[in-house]
Structures are given as C-alpha cells and as structure tokens.
Amino acid sequence: MTPDAALIRYVTRLGDNSLILGQRMIELVAASPELEEELANANFALDYIGQARMLYTYAGEREGRGRGEDDFAFLRPEHEYRNLLLVEQPNGHFGDSTVRAVLFESFYVLLLDALTRCGDEGLAGIAARAVKEVRYHLKHSSQWLVRLGDGTEESHARTQQSLNDLWRYTGEMFASDDIDKIMRDEFDGPDLNVVAEQWRKAVAAIVSAATLELPEDGWMASGGKDGRHTEHFGFLLADLQYMQRTYPGATW
Amino acid sequence: MYTQGLDQAGKSDAAGAETKQQLEAFQARIDTEEKIEAKDWMPEAYRRTLIRQISQHAHSEIIGMQPEGNWLTRAPTLKRKAILLAKVQDEAGHGLYLYSAAETLGISRDQMVADLLSGKAKYSSIFNYPTLTWADIGAIGWLVDGAAIMNQIPLCRCSYGPYSRAMIRICKEESFHQRQGYEIMLTLARGTDEQKAMAQDALNRFWWPSLMMFGPSDAASKHSAQSMAWKIKRFSNDELRQKFIDVTVPQAEYLGLTVPDDKLRFNEETGHYEHSDIDWQEFFDVISGNGPCNEQRMAKRRKAQDDGAWVREAAKAYAAKKLAEEAA
Numbered sequence: 241m242t243p244d245a246a247l248i249r250y251v252t253r254l255g256d257n258s259l260i261l262g263q264r265m266i267e268l269v270a271a272s273p274e275l276e277e278e279l280a281n282a283n284f285a286l287d288y289i290g291q292a293r294m295l296y297t298y299a300g301e302r303e304g305r306g307r308g309e310d311d312f313a314f315l316r317p318e319h320e321y322r323n324l325l326l327v328e329q330p331n332g333h334f335g336d337s338t339v340r341a342v343l344f345e346s347f348y349v350l351l352l353d354a355l356t357r358c359g360d361e362g363l364a365g366i367a368a369r370a371v372k373e374v375r376y377h378l379k380h381s382s383q384w385l386v387r388l389g390d391g392t393e394e395s396h397a398r399t400q401q402s403l404n405d406l407w408r409y410t411g412e413m414f415a416s417d418d419i420d421k422i423m424r425d426e427f428d429g430p431d432l433n434v435v436a437e438q439w440r441k442a443v444a445a446i447v448s449a450a451t452l453e454l455p456e457d458g459w460m461a462s463g464g465k466d467g468r469h470t471e472h473f474g475f476l477l478a479d480l481q482y483m484q485r486t487y488p489g490a491t492w
Numbered sequence: 493m494y495t496q497g498l499d500q501a502g503k504s505d506a507a508g509a510e511t512k513q514q515l516e517a518f519q520a521r522i523d524t525e526e527k528i529e530a531k532d533w534m535p536e537a538y539r540r541t542l543i544r545q546i547s548q549h550a551h552s553e554i555i556g557m558q559p560e561g562n563w564l565t566r567a568p569t570l571k572r573k574a575i576l577l578a579k580v581q582d583e584a585g586h587g588l589y590l591y592s593a594a595e596t597l598g599i600s601r602d603q604m605v606a607d608l609l610s611g612k613a614k615y616s617s618i619f620n621y622p623t624l625t626w627a628d629i630g631a632i633g634w635l636v637d638g639a640a641i642m643n644q645i646p647l648c649r650c651s652y653g654p655y656s657r658a659m660i661r662i663c664k665e666e667s668f669h670q671r672q673g674y675e676i677m678l679t680l681a682r683g684t685d686e687q688k689a690m691a692q693d694a695l696n697r698f699w700w701p702s703l704m705m706f707g708p709s710d711a712a713s714k715h716s717a718q719s720m721a722w723k724i725k726r727f728s729n730d731e732l733r734q735k736f737i738d739v740t741v742p743q744a745e746y747l748g749l750t751v752p753d754d755k756l757r758f759n760e761e762t763g764h765y766e767h768s769d770i771d772w773q774e775f776f777d778v779i780s781g782n783g784p785c786n787e788q789r790m791a792k793r794r795k796a797q798d799d800g801a802w803v804r805e806a807a808k809a810y811a812a813k814k815l816a817e818e819a820a
Binding site: 271 | 554557558561564565566567568569570571572573574577578580581584585587588591601626676679683684686687792793795796799800801802803804805806807808809810813
C-alpha cells in the first residue's frame with residue numbers, strides 16, 4: 241500500500257468513527273433523562289457529524305476521484321466502513337452510552353492530539369479542531385460516569401455492568417494494522433502503544449473517581465478496522481442510507 | 493398556535509383578595525406599554541394565564557422534537573442531517589428558556605413536566621401529525637415554523653418581560669428554521685417527479701393542520717378578549733391565520749405546488765385570500781387526544797422520563813454526597 245493510499249484509508253476510518261458514533265447519538269434525541277442533557281447530546285452529535293464531513297471531504301480530495309462527503313457516508317457497502325466496533329454498539333441505557341463515550345473519547349482525544357502534530361497538514365488541521373471538541377465531550381461524559389458510579393447503589397451496579405460489557409471492545413483501538421504503521425512511519429502519526437499506555441492511565445483515573453472497578457482484560461472483540469462488523473451495524477446502515485438507496489442520484 | 497389549548501382552558505377564577513384599585517393600576521401599566529416583571533404585583537388570573545401559555549409553548553417545543561427527530565437518522569445528506577439536528581437542538585433550547593421564563597411566575601419545571609405527562613397540560617395539535625416522508629421536514633419548517641413565527645413575533649412585545657425577552661431570541665432562530673424548511677421544499681420542487689410528488693403530498697397533509705395551529709375562530713375563542721386587554725395577545729386568531737394564508741399562498745405558487753383548497757381565491761377588493769371552512773371537528777379531536785400520534789408522542793415522552801429516573805436519582809445522590817463532604 242502506498243503512503244497516500246494508507247492516509248486516505250486512515251482519514252476515512254476516522255470519518256467512520258465520527259459518523260457512526262454521531263448516528264448512534266442522534267438515535268438518543270428526545271430520549272434523554274434531562275432537558276439539559278438533550279442539548280448536550282445533540283450538540284456533541286453535531287460535532288461528530290461535522291468531523292465526519294471534514295474528514296470525508298478531505299479523503300475525497302486526496303483520493304481525487306470525485307467522491308464527496310455523501311459518497312463516503314451513504315454509498316458504501318457495509319464492509320467498507322472501518323469504524324471501531326465500540327462506536328456501533330447500541331445505545332442501551334444511559335449508563336451504557338456514557339461508558340461507551342468515556343472509553344472512546346478518552347482514546348480519541350489522545351489520538352487526535354497526536355495527529356495535530358502529524359506530518360500531513362490537512363489532517364493535522366482537522367485534528368486540531370476536533371480535539372478541542374472531543375476534549376469537552378470527554379469532560380462531560382467523565383463527569384456523568386462519576387455521578388453514576390458514585391451515585392446510588394442502583395446506578396453504581398448498572399454502570400459497572402456497562403463497563404464490564406463494553407470493555408471487550410477496547411482492545412481493537414490499540415491493535416495496530418498496516419495502515420496505522422504507515423501513518424506512524426511515513427506521517428509521524430500516533431504510536432498506538434504509547435496511546436494505549438496513556439489511555440489506560442486516564443481511564444483508570446476516571447473509573448476510580450467513579451468508584452468503579454476496572455474490568456480484567458479478557459477476550460477482545462475485533463474486526464471493525466477490517467470492515468467485519470457486529471450484527472447491529474447493518475440496521476444502523478439501513479437507516480442511515482435509506483434515502484440515498486431509495487432515490488439514487490437525487491439532489492436533496 | 494403552540495398555545496392554542498388556552499382557548500379551551502375554561503375557568504379563570506380570579507382570587508378574591510385583589511382590589512379594584514390594584515387591578516386598575518395594573519391595567520394602567522399595561523396600557524402605557526410598561527413591562528411587567530417577575531417581582532411586580534400582578535392579578536392571579538394574569539399569572540395563571542401566562543403560566544398556562546408559556547408552559548404550553550415549552551411543552552410544544554419539547555414534543556415538537558419528536559416528529560422531526562423521526563427523520564434525523566434518515567436525513568438524505570450529511571448537510572441536511574447537521575441542519576436538522578441543529579434545529580431540533582434549538583427546540584430543546586427553546587423549551588429550556590420557556591420553562592425558565594414560566595418559573596419566574598412561581599411554578600417549578602418539575603411541576604410543569606408532571607402536568608404534561610399526566611395529560612393536564614396541552615401542547616400544540618400540530619405535533620400529533622406523523623412525518624411520513626423527508627418532504628414533511630420541509631413542510632414543517634415552511635408551514636409549521638412559518639405559522640409559529642406569525643404568532644410569536646407579536647409575543648416579543650408581550651406585556652410580561654421575561655416571556656417577551658425569551659421570544660426575541662426564539663423568533664430569530666425560528667426564522668432560520670422557516671427558511672431551511674422552504675429551502676428543502678424548493679430543492680424538492682426543482683427535483684425529480686418523485687420529489688415533486690413528495691413535496692405536494694406533504695403540503696396536502698400539513699396545510700389544514702397548519703391553519704388550525706392559530707386556534708379556534710375568534711367567535712369560539714374564550715380567552716382572547718382578556719389576553720388582548722392584558723397585551724399578552726396582540727392579534728386575534730383569525731387575523732393571524734389570514735396573515736399566514738396571505739403570505740404562504742404565493743410561496744406555494746412559487747414552488748409550483750397546489751394548496752389543497754378548491755375554494756381558495758384572492759379577493760381583489762379585500763386584498764386577502766378567501767378559503768374553505770376549517771374542519772374544526774378534526775381540531776377538537778386532536779387537541780382532546782384523538783390525533784394520529786397523540787398516544788405515541790406522550791408514550792415516548794413518558795418513557796424518556798421513566799428511563800431517566802435512575803439517572804436523575806444518581807445525580808441527586810452524588811450532589812448530596814459532595815455537599816456533605818464539603819460541609820464536613
């Protein structure tokens with residue numbers, strides 16, 4: 241794989257993470273536990289959709305085949321989406337979506353921060369904008385994790401269960417593949433081993449503040465980065481792609 | 493409008509302790525266009541009317557997130573998805589300011605939410621209609637937000653200060669919403685035959701319910717006279733409805749769409765459009781709970797409230813723990 245091809249795939253993959261998490265958060269609209277949380281969720285989902293747009297647009301420009309943001313977002317088959325399995329997991333209850341946000345965002349903020357210093361100017365620029373947004377999201381999701389973990393007996397038990405259930409999707413974040421290696425070697429991209437260490441420390445601190453237990457590292461699910469998804473993903477895509485698939489070629 | 497249920501609310505038993513002198517002094521302030529503020533003396537009926545009106549408006553914003561939220565996951569492009577999401581978020585924000593404005597009148601948000609969930613408080617009938625196609629998102633922005641603006645612009649001059657100030661900001665955002673809706677319709681009207689048909693179908697379904705948003709005709713509107721005297725309301729239901737029709741019909745023509753009313757015609761002498769009678773039976777059915785989506789909208793709202801109970805309890809317990817730690 242050429243460095244350029246790897247960069248395009250890397251950028252698309254970042255776009256996929258943003259889009260799919262954004263789409264999941266959108267499913268939560270009008271279902272939040274508090275009105276203030278309704279605003280926060282929509283605001284953060286909007287950030288993710290915005291990031292996906294910037295990343296897909298940039299991938300399309302680098303690719304030079306005339307594909308725009310909507311071609312990436314709506315017109316690819318399932319196996320071409322390369323998001324982490326974690327972000328496609330169903331929303332579940334508020335504890336589940338909060339844990340999912342904390343686990344992903346504490347990783348994503350480190351990744352984006354490293355990407356602000358990468359050798360590709362276009363990607364570094366997008367990362368610089370996105371990292372500010374995600375840093376704020378993480379602050380919000382961590383505060384909720386602490387409230388839930390250190391709230392009532394019920395909230396503690398539910399949230400610990402969420403953490404145990406979603407832990408298996410965290411290994412994939414740090415499993416470096418060819419694309420990650422080319423990004424690191426050719427573009428001064430993030431070293432996932434370093435990110436993994438930093439992530440572990442950050443997550444351990446939040447989990448401890450929430451009076452929860454860090455789960456043991458057991459079997460880890462993988463496949464998202466290779467386009468092998470969980471069963472939930474097809475339904476998410478059916479919803480996402482419905483209009484573009486039903487009315488091919490129309491302008492909206 | 494978003495507060496059309498007011499016209500059916502019925503009783504307005506003013507508290508007996510109010511003297512003629514107090515009432516006259518209050519009316520004099522209203523007549524000189526002075527703003528009434530939260531801590532000022534006001535007649536109990538004025539306070540109650542405002543609580544009903546502002547809370548109904550807030551509930552309408554919150555329930556109104558559902559029909560549009562229905563198309564968020566399926567929006568046809570990322571740009572449309574982002575715009576719609578921002579719009580739905582604005583509605584949550586409007587709900588928040590309006591609940592806050594109502595709280596200045598001495599009612600808690602918890603109480604208002606409880607009244608909505610118990611069915612005691614109303615919200616606008618329009619949100620009990622389903623959004624069946626993407627074109628409905630255009631029609632809602634164009635017609636529903638368009639109708640809302642007609643009513644809400646005069647509310648920026650409402651006699652109650654906190655409400656009038658909240659409305660200034662809300663109207664600015666509503667105006668964007670209306671334009672994005674019309675822009676969706678314009679895109680569809682210039683699109684494929686399927687898209688044009690979708691736009692026409694949305695207009696057919698949303699036209700009459702949009703006209704009903706202004707509430708019953710003036711003859712049947714019980715509270716209008718008092719609200720006008722208090723300058724909570726500045727124009728009658730029929731005046732606003734006529735203004736909306738006069739503005740909207742040419743917009744439909746520009747889109748190449750047909751307003752679903754055989755008797756619609758422009759009267760050169762009056763300078764206004766004439767229209768068929770509104771099916772008030774449908775209106776009364778919908779506001780009394782028998783619209784296509786009343787059950788569904790309320791069930792979703794109640795489920796969100798119930799599902800979130802343990803979360804709110806956790807937040808409260810955590811805050812209490814922190815407070816106790818600080819005190820120790």
